[in-house]
Amino acid sequence: MRVYALEEHMVTAAVTEAWRRRDPRLAEPMMKWAVSGDVTPALLDLDEGRLAAMDDAGIDTAVLSMTTPGLQNLPAAEAVALQGPTNDALAAAVGRHPGRFAAFATLATPAPAAAAAELRRAVTDLGFDGAMVNVRSGERGVDAAEFWDIYEAAAELRVPLYLHPRAPLPAVGRAYYGGFGEPVDSLLATGAVGWQTPD
Secondary structure, rough: OEEEEEEEOOHHHHHHHHHHHHOOOOHHHHHHHHHHHHOHHHHHOOOOHHHHHHHHHOOOEEEEEEOOOOOOOOOHHHHHHHHHHHHHHHHHHHHHHHEEEOOEOOOOOHHHHHHHHHHHHHHHHOOOOOOEEEEEOOOOEEHHHHHHHHHHHHHHHHEEEEEEOOOOOOOHHHHOOOOOOHHHHHHHHHHHHHHHHOO
16 A cells, blocks of 8 residues: 655745745744745755655655745736746656655746646646645635636646645634734644634
8 A cells, every 4th residue: 555645735945035025024923934934944855855754654656836825926927927937847757756756736826827838837847736725715715706717727637636725814813813923823824723614
């Protein structure tokens, strides 16, 4: 029996730089942890360190995906400019370690038509298994009709879109999970409770 791990998150230096330009305070908790936390080296590592951690955990194949919020908090033009290089970096890692890595595409959801085109490229040209999409793009839920191009592309390609939670909007976070100080506020707003409740 082979063990496959999903939600094996990664990040690239180009994406963290874009996050810093967009929000120098890194207000969204996952951005802060990805850019300057204990997990940063592991997220950036698509080679030996990650493989060693997989071996320690008994994981045969990791399906790599961009950590939240991905490109979904960026202006459309910047997100589009980053989606191709990000997916190319993922494809290169899969190529270096065939059988150990697979990948979900990173999509520029602020530009749905471009995201759909990139999903087609990632699946047909790069051999990806689908895409990971965070449940909010900017301030909009990805169930809005404006994102249907992405779903139609996935249906046409017969690949999954893995929906991943994202930290709540700041007003929701303050109202429901705030007042305890950091890091408790951020933990409550994400993995502890926030990801299990809608915005």
